[in-house]
Amino acid sequence: MRTLTVDLGDRSYPIYIGSGTRQQKALFDKAIQGKQVMIVTNVTLAPLYLDELIATLGDSYQIDTCILPDGEQYKTLDTYQQIMTTLLEKKHNRSTSIIALGGGVVGDMAGFAAATYQRGVAFIQVPTTLLSQVDSSVGGKTGVNHPLGKNMIGAFYQPQAVIIDIDSLKSLPERELSAGMAEVIKYGLIADVDFLSWLETNMTALMQLSTSELSDAIYRSCQIKAEVVAQDEKEGGIRAILNLGHTYGHAIETEMGYGNWLHGEAVAAGTMLALDLSTRMGNLSEADLQRSLNLFKSAKLPIQPPSTMTVEQFIARMSLDKKVLDGDIRLVLLNQLGQAIVSSDFPRQLFENGLYDALESAMKKQPA
Ligand SMILES: NC(=O)c1ccc[n+]([C@@H]2O[C@H](COP(=O)([O-])OP(=O)(O)OC[C@H]3O[C@@H](n4cnc5c(N)ncnc54)[C@H](O)[C@@H]3O)[C@@H](O)[C@H]2O)c1
Ligand SMILES: [Zn+2]
Secondary structure, X not given: OEEEXXXXXXXXXXXXXXXXXXXXHHHHHHHOOOOEEEEEEEOOOHHHHXXXXXXXXXXXXXXXXXXXOOOHHHOOHHHHHHHHHHHHHOOOOOOOEEEEEEOHHHHHHHHXXXXXXXXXXXXXXXXXOHHHHHHHOOOOEEEEEEXXXXXXXXXXXXXXXXXXXXXXXXXXXXXHHHHHHHHHHHHHHHHOHHHHHHHHHHHHHHHOOOHHHHHHHHHHHHHHHHHHHHHOOOOOOHHHHHHOOHHHHHHHHHHHOEOOEOHHHHHHHHHHHXXXXXXXXXXXXXXXXXXXXHHHHHOOOOOOOOOOOOHHHHHHHHHOOOOOEOOEOOEEEEEEOOEEEEEOOOOHHHHHHHHHHHHHHHHHHOOO
Protein backbone atom coordinates (compact mmCIF):
# COMPACT_ATOMS: atom_id res chain seq x y z
CA MET A 1 0.00 0.00 0.00
CA ARG A 2 1.16 3.54 -0.73
CA THR A 3 0.18 6.76 0.99
CA LEU A 4 0.04 10.30 -0.33
CA THR A 5 -0.83 13.44 1.60
CA VAL A 6 -3.02 16.27 0.41
CA ASP A 7 -1.26 19.22 1.98
CA LEU A 8 -3.82 21.68 3.27
CA GLY A 9 -2.50 22.74 6.68
CA ASP A 10 -4.77 21.56 9.46
CA ARG A 11 -7.12 20.06 6.88
CA SER A 12 -4.42 17.82 5.36
CA TYR A 13 -5.39 14.20 4.82
CA PRO A 14 -3.97 10.91 3.57
CA ILE A 15 -4.84 9.04 0.39
CA TYR A 16 -4.19 5.30 0.75
CA ILE A 17 -3.75 3.38 -2.50
CA GLY A 18 -3.47 -0.38 -2.66
CA SER A 19 -5.03 -3.77 -3.09
CA GLY A 20 -7.42 -4.84 -0.33
CA THR A 21 -7.34 -1.51 1.54
CA ARG A 22 -11.08 -1.72 2.04
CA GLN A 23 -10.51 -4.64 4.43
CA GLN A 24 -7.96 -2.79 6.56
CA LYS A 25 -9.82 -1.78 9.72
CA ALA A 26 -6.93 0.33 11.02
CA LEU A 27 -7.22 2.76 8.08
CA PHE A 28 -10.86 3.35 8.91
CA ASP A 29 -10.33 3.53 12.67
CA LYS A 30 -7.77 6.27 12.19
CA ALA A 31 -10.15 8.37 10.10
CA ILE A 32 -13.43 7.81 11.94
CA GLN A 33 -14.03 10.50 14.53
CA GLY A 34 -16.73 9.28 16.95
CA LYS A 35 -18.77 6.17 17.65
CA GLN A 36 -21.34 6.59 14.89
CA VAL A 37 -20.85 5.78 11.21
CA MET A 38 -23.23 6.35 8.29
CA ILE A 39 -22.26 4.47 5.16
CA VAL A 40 -23.71 6.10 2.06
CA THR A 41 -23.72 3.89 -1.02
CA ASN A 42 -26.06 2.96 -3.87
CA VAL A 43 -28.19 0.02 -4.99
CA THR A 44 -25.47 -1.30 -7.34
CA LEU A 45 -22.63 -1.23 -4.83
CA ALA A 46 -24.53 -2.34 -1.73
CA PRO A 47 -24.79 -6.00 -2.81
CA LEU A 48 -21.11 -6.01 -3.86
CA TYR A 49 -19.29 -4.31 -1.00
CA LEU A 50 -21.55 -3.15 1.82
CA ASP A 51 -21.60 -6.26 4.03
CA GLU A 52 -17.87 -6.56 3.69
CA LEU A 53 -17.31 -2.95 4.77
CA ILE A 54 -19.61 -3.38 7.76
CA ALA A 55 -17.64 -6.51 8.72
CA THR A 56 -14.35 -4.62 8.36
CA LEU A 57 -15.55 -1.89 10.71
CA GLY A 58 -16.52 -4.54 13.29
CA ASP A 59 -18.65 -3.88 16.34
CA SER A 60 -16.83 -0.80 17.63
CA TYR A 61 -19.38 1.54 16.04
CA GLN A 62 -23.08 2.21 15.63
CA ILE A 63 -23.23 1.57 11.90
CA ASP A 64 -26.15 2.73 9.76
CA THR A 65 -26.53 2.69 6.02
CA CYS A 66 -28.17 4.87 3.42
CA ILE A 67 -28.65 3.21 0.04
CA LEU A 68 -29.31 5.63 -2.80
CA PRO A 69 -30.66 5.02 -6.29
CA ASP A 70 -27.89 4.68 -8.90
CA GLY A 71 -27.25 7.34 -11.53
CA GLU A 72 -26.25 10.90 -12.27
CA GLN A 73 -29.95 11.73 -12.65
CA TYR A 74 -30.32 11.10 -8.91
CA LYS A 75 -27.54 13.50 -7.96
CA THR A 76 -30.18 15.91 -6.72
CA LEU A 77 -31.37 17.80 -3.67
CA ASP A 78 -34.08 15.13 -3.24
CA THR A 79 -31.50 12.38 -2.85
CA TYR A 80 -29.43 14.61 -0.59
CA GLN A 81 -32.55 15.02 1.54
CA GLN A 82 -32.77 11.21 1.78
CA ILE A 83 -29.31 11.18 3.38
CA MET A 84 -30.31 13.93 5.83
CA THR A 85 -33.48 12.06 6.76
CA THR A 86 -31.59 8.83 7.43
CA LEU A 87 -29.03 10.67 9.60
CA LEU A 88 -31.80 12.28 11.64
CA GLU A 89 -33.93 9.15 11.92
CA LYS A 90 -30.94 7.16 13.16
CA LYS A 91 -30.11 9.98 15.59
CA HIS A 92 -26.62 10.73 14.32
CA ASN A 93 -24.94 13.51 16.26
CA ARG A 94 -22.24 16.03 15.39
CA SER A 95 -19.47 13.51 15.94
CA THR A 96 -20.76 11.04 13.38
CA SER A 97 -18.60 10.02 10.40
CA ILE A 98 -20.02 9.64 6.91
CA ILE A 99 -18.37 7.07 4.65
CA ALA A 100 -18.98 7.40 0.90
CA LEU A 101 -18.76 3.95 -0.69
CA GLY A 102 -19.13 4.40 -4.45
CA GLY A 103 -18.22 6.43 -7.49
CA GLY A 104 -18.22 10.18 -7.96
CA VAL A 105 -21.97 10.51 -7.72
CA VAL A 106 -22.14 8.91 -4.26
CA GLY A 107 -18.95 10.71 -3.18
CA ASP A 108 -20.12 14.16 -4.26
CA MET A 109 -23.51 13.73 -2.56
CA ALA A 110 -22.26 12.10 0.64
CA GLY A 111 -19.58 14.80 0.84
CA PHE A 112 -22.14 17.56 0.52
CA ALA A 113 -24.22 15.84 3.19
CA ALA A 114 -21.14 15.69 5.44
CA ALA A 115 -20.38 19.37 4.78
CA THR A 116 -23.85 20.45 5.80
CA TYR A 117 -25.21 17.97 8.35
CA GLN A 118 -25.15 19.84 11.64
CA ARG A 119 -22.77 22.32 9.93
CA GLY A 120 -20.20 19.67 9.13
CA VAL A 121 -19.27 16.16 10.23
CA ALA A 122 -16.35 13.86 9.46
CA PHE A 123 -16.21 12.37 5.99
CA ILE A 124 -14.29 9.43 4.50
CA GLN A 125 -14.10 8.60 0.81
CA VAL A 126 -13.99 5.00 -0.39
CA PRO A 127 -14.05 5.57 -4.16
CA THR A 128 -14.93 2.54 -6.28
CA THR A 129 -14.66 3.82 -9.87
CA LEU A 130 -11.40 4.76 -11.55
CA LEU A 131 -12.77 8.26 -12.09
CA SER A 132 -13.53 8.75 -8.43
CA GLN A 133 -10.19 7.24 -7.39
CA VAL A 134 -8.14 9.62 -9.49
CA ASP A 135 -10.33 12.67 -9.44
CA SER A 136 -13.56 13.27 -7.57
CA SER A 137 -12.56 11.79 -4.19
CA VAL A 138 -9.54 14.09 -3.95
CA GLY A 139 -9.77 17.83 -3.55
CA GLY A 140 -12.93 18.45 -1.59
CA LYS A 141 -15.46 19.48 -4.21
CA THR A 142 -18.87 18.19 -3.15
CA GLY A 143 -22.35 18.89 -4.41
CA VAL A 144 -25.46 18.03 -6.37
CA ASN A 145 -26.93 19.00 -9.73
CA HIS A 146 -29.75 21.46 -10.38
CA PRO A 147 -32.06 21.00 -13.38
CA LEU A 148 -30.48 24.19 -14.78
CA GLY A 149 -26.89 23.09 -14.34
CA LYS A 150 -24.47 20.40 -13.22
CA ASN A 151 -22.84 20.66 -9.77
CA MET A 152 -24.47 24.05 -9.24
CA ILE A 153 -25.17 23.46 -5.54
CA GLY A 154 -22.27 22.43 -3.33
CA ALA A 155 -19.40 23.16 -1.00
CA PHE A 156 -15.67 22.73 -0.70
CA TYR A 157 -15.29 20.16 2.06
CA GLN A 158 -12.22 18.01 2.57
CA PRO A 159 -12.45 14.39 3.77
CA GLN A 160 -10.49 12.89 6.70
CA ALA A 161 -9.05 10.26 4.40
CA VAL A 162 -9.41 8.69 0.97
CA ILE A 163 -9.17 4.90 0.98
CA ILE A 164 -8.60 3.58 -2.54
CA ASP A 165 -8.90 -0.14 -3.15
CA ILE A 166 -7.68 -1.05 -6.63
CA ASP A 167 -9.39 -4.44 -6.35
CA SER A 168 -12.82 -2.83 -6.41
CA LEU A 169 -12.20 -1.96 -10.08
CA LYS A 170 -12.58 -5.65 -10.94
CA SER A 171 -16.36 -5.34 -10.86
CA LEU A 172 -16.42 -2.06 -12.77
CA PRO A 173 -17.90 -2.18 -16.31
CA GLU A 174 -15.20 -1.55 -18.94
CA ARG A 175 -16.98 1.53 -20.25
CA GLU A 176 -16.64 3.10 -16.78
CA LEU A 177 -12.96 2.13 -16.66
CA SER A 178 -12.41 3.96 -19.94
CA ALA A 179 -14.28 6.99 -18.65
CA GLY A 180 -11.94 7.18 -15.65
CA MET A 181 -8.95 6.79 -17.95
CA ALA A 182 -9.94 10.08 -19.61
CA GLU A 183 -9.07 11.90 -16.36
CA VAL A 184 -5.82 9.94 -16.01
CA ILE A 185 -4.78 11.01 -19.52
CA LYS A 186 -5.83 14.56 -18.62
CA TYR A 187 -3.19 14.69 -15.85
CA GLY A 188 -0.47 13.77 -18.32
CA LEU A 189 -1.68 16.36 -20.82
CA ILE A 190 -1.82 19.24 -18.33
CA ALA A 191 1.14 18.49 -16.10
CA ASP A 192 3.50 15.67 -17.00
CA VAL A 193 4.62 14.67 -20.47
CA ASP A 194 6.70 11.77 -19.07
CA PHE A 195 3.58 10.34 -17.48
CA LEU A 196 1.88 10.72 -20.85
CA SER A 197 4.61 8.61 -22.51
CA TRP A 198 4.35 6.08 -19.70
CA LEU A 199 0.59 5.86 -20.35
CA GLU A 200 1.24 5.23 -24.05
CA THR A 201 3.46 2.29 -23.14
CA ASN A 202 1.18 0.87 -20.46
CA MET A 203 -2.37 1.50 -21.66
CA THR A 204 -2.94 -2.15 -22.60
CA ALA A 205 -1.92 -3.34 -19.13
CA LEU A 206 -4.06 -0.65 -17.51
CA MET A 207 -7.13 -1.62 -19.50
CA GLN A 208 -6.52 -5.23 -18.42
CA LEU A 209 -6.51 -4.09 -14.78
CA SER A 210 -2.93 -5.05 -14.10
CA THR A 211 -2.48 -4.17 -10.41
CA SER A 212 0.99 -2.73 -10.42
CA GLU A 213 0.40 -0.44 -13.44
CA LEU A 214 -2.98 0.65 -12.07
CA SER A 215 -1.44 1.45 -8.73
CA ASP A 216 1.25 3.58 -10.45
CA ALA A 217 -1.28 5.41 -12.62
CA ILE A 218 -3.64 6.13 -9.73
CA TYR A 219 -0.76 7.25 -7.51
CA ARG A 220 0.64 9.68 -10.10
CA SER A 221 -2.85 11.02 -10.93
CA CYS A 222 -3.69 11.65 -7.26
CA GLN A 223 -0.28 13.21 -6.75
CA ILE A 224 -0.80 15.72 -9.56
CA LYS A 225 -4.30 16.51 -8.36
CA ALA A 226 -3.12 16.88 -4.75
CA GLU A 227 -0.32 19.25 -5.79
CA VAL A 228 -2.68 21.46 -7.75
CA VAL A 229 -5.29 21.46 -4.98
CA ALA A 230 -2.67 22.28 -2.33
CA GLN A 231 -1.72 25.38 -4.34
CA ASP A 232 -5.26 26.54 -4.99
CA GLU A 233 -7.91 24.78 -2.92
CA LYS A 234 -10.89 26.93 -3.93
CA GLU A 235 -10.07 27.33 -7.63
CA GLY A 236 -9.08 30.98 -7.63
CA GLY A 237 -6.44 30.26 -10.26
CA ILE A 238 -4.33 27.27 -11.19
CA ARG A 239 -6.85 24.61 -10.08
CA ALA A 240 -8.85 25.52 -13.18
CA ILE A 241 -6.32 23.62 -15.35
CA LEU A 242 -7.89 20.41 -14.02
CA ASN A 243 -10.87 21.34 -16.17
CA LEU A 244 -9.13 20.58 -19.47
CA GLY A 245 -11.87 19.46 -21.87
CA HIS A 246 -14.54 20.01 -19.26
CA THR A 247 -16.19 23.16 -20.61
CA TYR A 248 -16.76 21.38 -23.92
CA GLY A 249 -17.49 18.16 -22.05
CA HIS A 250 -20.17 19.64 -19.82
CA ALA A 251 -21.88 21.00 -22.94
CA ILE A 252 -21.95 17.44 -24.34
CA GLU A 253 -23.15 15.89 -21.07
CA THR A 254 -26.02 18.31 -20.58
CA GLU A 255 -27.05 18.46 -24.23
CA MET A 256 -27.09 14.66 -24.60
CA GLY A 257 -28.84 14.16 -21.25
CA TYR A 258 -27.08 13.06 -18.09
CA GLY A 259 -26.00 9.44 -18.27
CA ASN A 260 -26.10 8.98 -22.06
CA TRP A 261 -22.56 10.19 -22.45
CA LEU A 262 -20.49 9.36 -19.39
CA HIS A 263 -18.58 12.24 -17.81
CA GLY A 264 -15.22 10.81 -18.86
CA GLU A 265 -16.41 10.16 -22.42
CA ALA A 266 -17.57 13.75 -22.73
CA VAL A 267 -14.25 14.91 -21.26
CA ALA A 268 -12.30 12.85 -23.82
CA ALA A 269 -14.19 14.31 -26.78
CA GLY A 270 -14.03 17.75 -25.13
CA THR A 271 -10.30 17.49 -24.58
CA MET A 272 -9.75 16.69 -28.25
CA LEU A 273 -11.65 19.90 -29.10
CA ALA A 274 -9.49 21.91 -26.70
CA LEU A 275 -6.32 20.37 -28.13
CA ASP A 276 -7.53 20.97 -31.66
CA LEU A 277 -7.99 24.66 -30.81
CA SER A 278 -4.53 24.73 -29.23
CA THR A 279 -3.16 23.36 -32.51
CA ARG A 280 -5.10 25.86 -34.60
CA MET A 281 -3.57 28.61 -32.45
CA GLY A 282 -0.12 27.28 -33.25
CA ASN A 283 0.70 26.15 -29.70
CA LEU A 284 0.52 22.40 -30.16
CA SER A 285 1.98 20.44 -33.07
CA GLU A 286 -0.11 18.23 -35.35
CA ALA A 287 2.03 15.30 -34.21
CA ASP A 288 1.21 15.94 -30.54
CA LEU A 289 -2.47 16.30 -31.38
CA GLN A 290 -2.34 12.93 -33.12
CA ARG A 291 -0.47 11.37 -30.16
CA SER A 292 -3.20 12.51 -27.80
CA LEU A 293 -5.90 11.22 -30.11
CA ASN A 294 -4.24 7.80 -30.30
CA LEU A 295 -3.97 7.61 -26.53
CA PHE A 296 -7.68 8.33 -26.04
CA LYS A 297 -8.47 5.75 -28.73
CA SER A 298 -6.30 3.13 -27.00
CA ALA A 299 -8.37 3.70 -23.86
CA LYS A 300 -11.51 3.09 -25.96
CA LEU A 301 -12.72 6.66 -25.58
CA PRO A 302 -14.64 8.80 -28.07
CA ILE A 303 -12.47 11.39 -29.81
CA GLN A 304 -15.23 13.28 -31.57
CA PRO A 305 -18.25 15.20 -30.31
CA PRO A 306 -21.74 13.74 -30.82
CA SER A 307 -22.72 14.14 -34.48
CA THR A 308 -26.19 15.27 -33.42
CA MET A 309 -24.95 18.42 -31.72
CA THR A 310 -24.60 21.83 -33.38
CA VAL A 311 -22.07 24.63 -32.95
CA GLU A 312 -24.86 26.83 -31.62
CA GLN A 313 -25.68 24.26 -28.92
CA PHE A 314 -22.04 24.10 -27.87
CA ILE A 315 -21.75 27.88 -27.66
CA ALA A 316 -24.99 28.26 -25.74
CA ARG A 317 -24.05 25.59 -23.19
CA MET A 318 -20.47 26.74 -22.87
CA SER A 319 -21.54 30.32 -22.19
CA LEU A 320 -23.56 29.03 -19.23
CA ASP A 321 -20.64 27.10 -17.78
CA LYS A 322 -19.58 27.70 -14.19
CA LYS A 323 -16.15 28.76 -15.35
CA VAL A 324 -17.58 31.65 -17.35
CA LEU A 325 -16.52 34.98 -15.89
CA ASP A 326 -18.24 38.13 -17.15
CA GLY A 327 -19.80 36.30 -20.09
CA ASP A 328 -16.46 35.24 -21.61
CA ILE A 329 -15.95 31.55 -22.32
CA ARG A 330 -12.81 30.43 -20.48
CA LEU A 331 -10.98 27.40 -21.77
CA VAL A 332 -8.06 25.30 -20.67
CA LEU A 333 -5.63 25.10 -23.58
CA LEU A 334 -2.21 23.55 -23.97
CA ASN A 335 0.99 25.47 -24.69
CA GLN A 336 2.64 22.12 -25.25
CA LEU A 337 2.07 18.58 -23.99
CA GLY A 338 2.32 18.70 -20.19
CA GLN A 339 1.71 22.43 -19.95
CA ALA A 340 -1.76 23.96 -19.62
CA ILE A 341 -3.02 27.54 -19.49
CA VAL A 342 -6.44 29.00 -18.77
CA SER A 343 -7.54 31.56 -21.30
CA SER A 344 -10.55 33.55 -22.40
CA ASP A 345 -8.37 35.29 -24.92
CA PHE A 346 -8.44 32.88 -27.85
CA PRO A 347 -9.45 33.79 -31.41
CA ARG A 348 -13.20 33.30 -31.51
CA GLN A 349 -13.10 32.39 -35.20
CA LEU A 350 -10.64 29.53 -34.62
CA PHE A 351 -12.79 28.27 -31.74
CA GLU A 352 -15.90 28.20 -33.93
CA ASN A 353 -14.04 26.70 -36.89
CA GLY A 354 -12.80 23.92 -34.64
CA LEU A 355 -16.32 23.09 -33.57
CA TYR A 356 -17.68 23.21 -37.17
CA ASP A 357 -14.94 20.95 -38.47
CA ALA A 358 -15.21 18.43 -35.62
CA LEU A 359 -19.00 18.20 -35.93
CA GLU A 360 -18.81 17.86 -39.70
CA SER A 361 -16.25 15.11 -39.40
CA ALA A 362 -18.34 13.35 -36.74
CA MET A 363 -21.35 13.45 -39.05
CA LYS A 364 -19.38 11.89 -41.92
CA LYS A 365 -18.30 9.04 -39.65
CA GLN A 366 -21.93 8.29 -38.75
CA PRO A 367 -23.00 5.06 -40.50
CA ALA A 368 -25.84 5.77 -42.95
N1 LIG B 1 -15.87 16.30 -6.89
C1 LIG B 1 -15.08 16.37 -7.94
O1 LIG B 1 -14.00 16.98 -7.90
C2 LIG B 1 -15.46 15.65 -9.18
C3 LIG B 1 -14.52 15.43 -10.18
C4 LIG B 1 -14.90 14.69 -11.30
C5 LIG B 1 -16.18 14.19 -11.39
N2 LIG B 1 -17.08 14.43 -10.38
C6 LIG B 1 -18.43 13.88 -10.44
O2 LIG B 1 -18.33 12.47 -10.40
C7 LIG B 1 -19.49 11.91 -11.05
C8 LIG B 1 -19.05 10.79 -11.94
O3 LIG B 1 -18.42 9.81 -11.14
P1 LIG B 1 -18.24 8.32 -11.65
O4 LIG B 1 -17.68 8.34 -13.00
O5 LIG B 1 -17.54 7.60 -10.58
O6 LIG B 1 -19.73 7.83 -11.86
P2 LIG B 1 -20.77 7.04 -10.90
O7 LIG B 1 -20.59 7.40 -9.51
O8 LIG B 1 -22.10 7.26 -11.51
O9 LIG B 1 -20.35 5.52 -11.12
C9 LIG B 1 -20.48 4.95 -12.40
C10 LIG B 1 -21.30 3.65 -12.36
O10 LIG B 1 -20.49 2.60 -11.88
C11 LIG B 1 -21.12 1.94 -10.78
N3 LIG B 1 -20.03 1.48 -9.94
C12 LIG B 1 -19.24 2.22 -9.15
N4 LIG B 1 -18.25 1.49 -8.65
C13 LIG B 1 -18.42 0.24 -9.11
C14 LIG B 1 -17.72 -0.98 -8.92
N5 LIG B 1 -16.58 -1.03 -8.22
N6 LIG B 1 -18.20 -2.08 -9.51
C15 LIG B 1 -19.32 -2.02 -10.27
N7 LIG B 1 -20.01 -0.90 -10.50
C16 LIG B 1 -19.56 0.22 -9.92
C17 LIG B 1 -22.01 3.00 -10.19
O11 LIG B 1 -23.04 2.43 -9.43
C18 LIG B 1 -22.50 3.70 -11.44
O12 LIG B 1 -23.53 2.97 -12.03
C19 LIG B 1 -20.16 13.04 -11.75
O13 LIG B 1 -21.30 13.39 -11.01
C20 LIG B 1 -19.15 14.18 -11.71
O14 LIG B 1 -19.75 15.45 -11.66
C21 LIG B 1 -16.73 15.14 -9.30
ZN1 LIG C 1 -13.85 15.39 -14.72
